[in-house]
Amino acid sequence: MTITIESITKRFNGYVAVDRVSLTIPDGKLVALLGPSGSGKTTLLRVIAGLEVPDEGAVSMNGVDVTHTPARLRNIGFVFQHYALFKHMTVFDNIAFPLKVRKRSVEEQRALVNDLLKLVRLEGFGQRYPSQLSGGQRQRVALARALAAKPKVMLLDEPFGALDAKVRQELRQWLRRLHQEMSITSLFVTHDQEEALELADRIVVMNHGRVEQEGTPEDLFEHPKTPFVMSFLGDVNIFHGRVEQGQTVIHHDPAAVAPSVTETKAVRAYARPHELDIDRTPRDERSLPAKVRHVNTAGATVKVELLLRDGHTTVQAYLGRERYQELKLQPGEEVYVVPRQLRIFVDEDDEAPTA
């Protein structure tokens, strides 16, 4: 089912949680709503679910306006961060709930619940109560329960947010497989960029109630349109500089910081740690003199921390192991940082995210 969101605005006591957001969720895709807390992503999800009524704008599913359709008639499955399992019911009764309220026969309930228990790998857990399950098991029950209603859309609000790292990783992969098998249009909220990059077909980055950028994970990672998207999607190094006669000059010399030329524009240049190389001699005018501070060789890449000559800018560079073997860097050594790629954003305001 294709979901179309047109200029949705939602306020809470004057606070604008979602600000004129328009968006299309393509049929059968797994889409991530990514953003820091307070960016409006959960509110938007709840508007789509029908748990909140927008102040302005419209939501439609397959072209049918559902803005004022109650949640129970929207044919959606909603998964809550804290599972929202019915504590006084067994796992079986929790999963059977959507069928029970639709007055389906007991045999039909039993057959479907058993299928779903198998799907979420919880056979034999039917008679337990939610309090007798681990967090990961509870979230799987919540998923099974949402699937029992045969939804056309799955909406997941930080589904793995309350779980520890290992369980989260397992559930992610499991959800990815499940989505491939069932291809239900799915939208999940997360503040974890790794989760979004790993799971989603498309990512919608939100900030301050608005959509910052939308696209495929590669798109967003390789071609971020704003500094916010750039820094929210991964580690970045920020270099302050200015544009002079169409050329970006990065300040590595403190003397050059003074804005002596009026027509120059202050800019910030962003590079991810793996986009930096290190050399003993400068390669071009962009090479920045720096001192090696720390080398971490544990892991697939070698992480090098450097201090630029300005004395306060710390830079992270990730080198391949072979490159590292070639260089044999030592802490305290004077070297040059060579950006292979730089993304330049004009300094307008402090748009850098805090998260």
Add this chain to the structure above:
Amino acid sequence: MHSAHTPFWVRYLLLLLALAWVGLWILLPVSTVVYGAFANGWGSYLSALADPESVHAFYLTLIAALWSVAINLVFGLAAAWAIAKYQFRGKTLLLSLIDLPFSVSPVIAGLVFVLLFGGQTLAGTWLAAQHIQILYALPAIVIATVFVTFPFVAREVLPVMEAMGTEEEEAALTLGASGWQTFWLITLPGIKWGLLYGVILCTARAFGEFGAVAVVSGRIAMETNTLSLHVEKLYQEYQSQAAFAVASALLVIALLTLVAKSAVEWRLRRALTEIKHAPESV
């Protein structure tokens, strides 16, 4: 660990004081009631209870209590619901108003209803014209009892409802349940122990109410005399053995309530801790 540092005589002194207090204020009066009730033997005890006036008083008290509990169940639930789930102006005011019966003397409350429904008022004249009898009849007894017992259900349900939150209900709605189904299948089972606890407290108070009912009922024997009023009437008529016998019936009801209350209280506390300390992830 703290108690280990307290000298033993302090502990014993405190314990002795507590026991003496309980004995003086509870055991002594209770045994006096029991002793007084059986002062003339089993025969007159039973005949005092089987007296038509006593039986009628018991019956009337039961009916009044049932009505009051039923009414307060609905309104207490509605009030708790409004306060727990919605944000609105005057929420604190509503909370204080719900507590009002705790601080108003029951006799004053009774008097307010006498004035409200009396012959001189607009409401009173209109009701009289419709031939609806409120004062000195069952409706007045129920109204007075409802007023006095109003806080119990609302006050006991509110914390459970607030602790429960709205997520389970929202989940039920997204799973296709109607509002009504959500209430019966999710909300009610979630708050049942708080609700039952409130109902028990409400029942106990309804059975024992004296002041407000004394003012509005008119105390007509075989018509508007409740158990508590009947005890006083018998005592005033120098039938102290009969008065104690009827009082012992109230005592039995009180003891039964106490047992039920303790049992429910235990379940309620467990339910609340389950809600609050649900492990996040294991």
